[in-house]
Every structure is written in structure tokens, then in C-alpha cells.
Amino acid sequence: MSAGPPVGPPAGLLGKIAATLRGILGSRLARNSLTVFTLTGLGRAVALGKEVLVAALFGVSGLLDAYVLALLLPSFLANILGGSFSAVLVPALGKAAAGTQGAERARQLLGRALTAQVLLTGAAMLALAALPITALQALAPGATPERLALIKTMQLALLPLCAFSSLAHVLGASLNYQGDFKSPPLLAMLGALATILAIALLHLPLGVQALVAGANIGAGLECALLAWLARRSWGPVFRGLRWGSLRAETPALLRNWAVLALGASLLGLSPFIDNAIATTLGEGSVSALSYAWKLPSGLAGLLGLTLSTVLLPYFTGIVHGADAQELPALCRRMVKRLALLSAPLAVAGIAASPYLVSLLFQRGRFDAQAAELVSVIQACYFAQLPFYLLAIAAARMLQALSRLRFLLFLQAGLLAVNALTSLALSRVLGPAGIAVSSTIMYALCAAISLYAVLRQGRAAGPA
Known part of the structure; x- marks a missing residue:
């Protein structure tokens, strides 16, 4: 009786690919990343459905412009x-849990952090409410007094969104720290569905104010469910909490937050600078940048959110655990795997850029000349994908290492570099020079951050 075919992995190139994929997906980090990526991608698809509904109901109108402008500051603060x-x-929780009575200390720290978060958010909401209408002219220089009054009214009505979204970030991070990477994106998807339903039901009686109501309802539902899950996971975090302990236990946390928030604010200025430079390049340059950024930013945002969500708890455990000396080797493996993942995506995006622009945008007043301009800029934006993801991962390593001041100075320096290179390259390459400048900025950010991580890892290793 002849022996059957040998049982084992398939031979050849396909077998090697399959074995590699099994090895990569066998790690907990990869499985968590895939979970976050899949669920967040579904959430983005649901959110896109909301944009389709809004476009069908309100089109491109002055009222919708007012809502978008009213949403800017509450979203930025959140x-x-x-x-x-x-x-x-997350790093603070990891540090607290590393000591004696770690679980109880981490639970108490979360209670103090949430208390501080509520106080900070309340203060920010009061400041936003007190902002005079005349100050909104910086957001809408050409708006009439009546339109500015509408923007202010909707901005005040969106204050609950600011509070709910801010708390949802922190509650979701606390669940991620506990190893729950499924619930936050699922609840975000549920909140988006609630927003769609509210807008569909309320647009006739409320008009554009239905967008405000829908946003508040969706964010409120998501925040409430996250709070319920966090209480089940952590227990009563406010039990035994004393107000005086805020002064004793959380100053380091608040200082680190202030440094990181300042850095995020600095990077948040980059789009304003790019668009300001684009206005000097002639009509259509700003809109060309906007069209070209949509697809690359969607892909980069999805992958970046996945990395941000999964890597910070992972690196925190490495830094505060027994394997801290393995950080340099881990860093090198991460660079290799991210390059293998993102480089083919970037090349594919660059090659397909003309076809994507033609498929999505080229109709009506969006002619072939505009499509050619946008496809070139979009290709330049796709080129930054590997550097963007490496910069995100390196930033999470620096945060786990508590190198927040270094990160702040790096972000401030890169903002200046981006402004200067955008101005210089735009004079040579036009709007595409602004996209090339962004690629240079993220490449420098990734290189400098990874060098800092490797240097600190070698210093912390065995002699």
C-alpha cells in the first residue's frame, strides 16, 4: 500500500508566505492590531455612511459650512x-501597577485621573462658552454677523460633544490597558449608528440643528456604554477617593499631559500653515490639497489609530517589565515589519493615484486638468505612509519611556521645518511641494525618534 502525500506546509513561494503570515499573526500584538484595524475600519465605513446621508440632506450649503465651523473648536479640545x-x-497605569498592591494603586490612579479629566474638560467648556462672537471671525473671516451668531449658537450646543468625546478617549484607553481592544471600536460604531438615526429622524423638524443633536446623542451613548464597561472591568474607581489626593498623586500625570497636549497642539497647526501657503499659489490650490489628502489620510489614519491603540499598552509593559533590555531589538523588528507592511501600500497608492482620482472625483466641473494636478499631489501624500507609521510607533515608544519633553521639542522643531520646506518647495513644485514637505517632516520625525529610542535602550541594557 503506497504512502499518501506528505502532510505539512505547502512547498514553494506560497508556502513561505503562508508560514510567514502564521508566524506574524501568532503573536498577541498582531492579533490585537488586526482586531483594532478591522473594527475601526468598519466604524469608518459607518461614519462614511453618515457623510453620505448629510450630503443627501444638506448638500453643499452655507448652513452646513456653519456646522463644520462650529464643530472645529469642540473637536480640537476633545x-x-x-x-x-x-x-x-496608559504608561502611568503601567507604572502604578508595577509596584506593591499594583492593581489597587492603578484603580485609584484611574479614579484620580478621571476626576482631573472632568475638571479640565469643564474649565475648557466654560472658556469656550465665554469666547465672544467676534473671535469667531478668525474661523470665518467673510461671514455675516447673522452667520457668526448661528456658528456661536451651534458651538454652544456642541459643548456636550466635547465632554463626551474627551471622556470616551480616556475610558477607551483604560479598557485597552486591560486588554479589551474590541469594545471601544464597537461602541464607537454604535454611536455612529445612533448619530445617523437621530439625523434621519430629526432633520425635518430641526433642520441643520439635527446634526448637532445627532452628534451629541451618538457621543453621549458611546461615552455612557464605555463608562459602564470600565466600571465592570476596573470596579468602583472613585471608592475611597479624596479630593486632597489630587494634589499628592496626579501632578506628574498632569505635567506629562500638559507637555503632550502642547505638542499635539503644535502639530495641529501644520494643516493651517499648509493651507495658508497654498492660498498664495493661486485659486484651486487649497481644494486640490484637500482632495488629494482624503484617501492617503484615511488609510494612514486607520493604520495609525491601530498602532496607537495597541502599541502604547504593549510598549508600556515592555518598559516596566523584565524585558526592558530587549527594547533595541524590538525596535528593529518593528521597523522591519512596518516597512514590509506599509511600503507596498505606498507604492500601490502612488501607481494607482491617477485611476483613483479619476474614479472618485473626475466628473462635472472637476476636469482632466484638475485630476492630473490632484493625482500628482495624492501620490506625494501616499509616499509619506511608511514614515508616518514609523513616526507613530516611535512616538508611542518615547511616551512609554516618559520622554515627553524630548517629543515636545522634536514636534516644535519639525513644525518649523515643515513651514520652511513647504514654503520653499511650493515655489518650485507648486502644491505638490507642500505634500513633499510633509513626507520630509515625517521621515525626520521617524529617524530622530527611533534613534532616541535605540540610544536609551542601549543605555538601559546590561553592561
Whole structure:
């Protein structure tokens, strides 16, 4: 009786690829990354459905412009107060949990952090509410007094969104620290669905104010469910909490948050600078940059959010664990894997850029000349993808290492470099020079950050 075919992995190139994929996906880090990527991608798809509904109901109108302008500051504050705060909270929780009675200390720290978060958010909301209408002319220089009054009214109505979104960032990060990477994106998706339903039901009686109501309802539902899950995971974080302990236990956390928030604010100025330079290049340059940035930013944002969510708890555990001396080797492996992942995506995006622009945008007044301009700029933006992802991962390493001041000075320096290179290259390459400048900025950020991580890792290693 003849023996059957040998049982084992398939031979040849396909077998090697399959074996490599099994090895990569066998790690917990890769599985968590894939979970966050998949669920966040589904959430982005649902959010795109909201934009389709808004376009069908309101089109391109002055009222929709007013809503977008009213949303700018509440969204910016939510990112600074929530996103930056959660980035410093996760390493702080890891440090607290590393000592004696670690679980209880981490739970108490979370309670103090949430208390501080509520106080900071409340102060920011009061400041935004007190902002005079005349100050909004910086956002809408050509708006009439009536339009400015509408923007202010909707801005005040969006204050709950600022609070809910800010707290959702921190509560989601606390669940990520506990190893729950599924619930936050699922609840974000549920919040987006609630927003869509509210807008669909309320647009007739409320008009454009239905967008405000829908945004508040969706963010409120997401925040409430995250708070419920966090209490189940962490227990009663406010039990035994004394107000006086805020002065004793959280000053380092608040200082680190202030440094990181300042850095995020500096990087937040980069799009303003790029668009200001684009206005000097002739009509259509600003809109060309906007069209060209949509696809690369969507892909980079999805991958970057996945890395940010998964890598910070992972690196925190490495830095405060017994494997801290392995950080340089881990850094090199991360660079190799991210390059293998992102470089083919960047090359594919560059090659397909003309076809993508033609498929998505070239109709009506968007003619072939505009498509050619946008496709060139879009290709330049796709080129920055590997450097952007490496910069995100290196920044999370620096945050886990508590190198926040270094990160702040680096971001300030890169903002200046970006402004100067954008101005210089735009005079030679036109709007595409601004995209090339962004690629240079992220390449410098990744290189300098990774060098700092490797240097500190070698210094911390065995003699």
C-alpha cells in the first residue's frame, strides 16, 4: 500500500508566505492590531455612511459650512483633552501597577485621573462658552454677523460633544490597558449608528440643528456604554477617593499631559500653515490639497489609530517589565515589519493615484486638468505612509519611556521645518511641494525618534 502525500506546509513561494503570515499573526500584538484595524475600519465605513446621508440632506450649503465651523473648536479640545490625556494615562497605569498592591494603586490612579479629566474638560467648556462672537471671525473671516451668531449658537450646543468625546478617549484607553481592544471600536460604531438615526429622524423638524443633536446623542451613548464597561472591568474607581489626593498623586500625570497636549497642539497647526501657503499659489490650490489628502489620510489614519491603540499598552509593559533590555531589538523588528507592511501600500497608492482620482472625483466641473494636478499631489501624500507609521510607533515608544519633553521639542522643531520646506518647495513644485514637505517632516520625525529610542535602550541594557 503506497504512502499518501506528505502532510505539512505547502512547498514553494506560497508556502513561505503562508508560514510567514502564521508566524506574524501568532503573536498577541498582531492579533490585537488586526482586531483594532478591522473594527475601526468598519466604524469608518459607518461614519462614511453618515457623510453620505448629510450630503443627501444638506448638500453643499452655507448652513452646513456653519456646522463644520462650529464643530472645529469642540473637536480640537476633545482631542487635546481626551486623546493626549489617554496617551499619558496608559504608561502611568503601567507604572502604578508595577509596584506593591499594583492593581489597587492603578484603580485609584484611574479614579484620580478621571476626576482631573472632568475638571479640565469643564474649565475648557466654560472658556469656550465665554469666547465672544467676534473671535469667531478668525474661523470665518467673510461671514455675516447673522452667520457668526448661528456658528456661536451651534458651538454652544456642541459643548456636550466635547465632554463626551474627551471622556470616551480616556475610558477607551483604560479598557485597552486591560486588554479589551474590541469594545471601544464597537461602541464607537454604535454611536455612529445612533448619530445617523437621530439625523434621519430629526432633520425635518430641526433642520441643520439635527446634526448637532445627532452628534451629541451618538457621543453621549458611546461615552455612557464605555463608562459602564470600565466600571465592570476596573470596579468602583472613585471608592475611597479624596479630593486632597489630587494634589499628592496626579501632578506628574498632569505635567506629562500638559507637555503632550502642547505638542499635539503644535502639530495641529501644520494643516493651517499648509493651507495658508497654498492660498498664495493661486485659486484651486487649497481644494486640490484637500482632495488629494482624503484617501492617503484615511488609510494612514486607520493604520495609525491601530498602532496607537495597541502599541502604547504593549510598549508600556515592555518598559516596566523584565524585558526592558530587549527594547533595541524590538525596535528593529518593528521597523522591519512596518516597512514590509506599509511600503507596498505606498507604492500601490502612488501607481494607482491617477485611476483613483479619476474614479472618485473626475466628473462635472472637476476636469482632466484638475485630476492630473490632484493625482500628482495624492501620490506625494501616499509616499509619506511608511514614515508616518514609523513616526507613530516611535512616538508611542518615547511616551512609554516618559520622554515627553524630548517629543515636545522634536514636534516644535519639525513644525518649523515643515513651514520652511513647504514654503520653499511650493515655489518650485507648486502644491505638490507642500505634500513633499510633509513626507520630509515625517521621515525626520521617524529617524530622530527611533534613534532616541535605540540610544536609551542601549543605555538601559546590561553592561
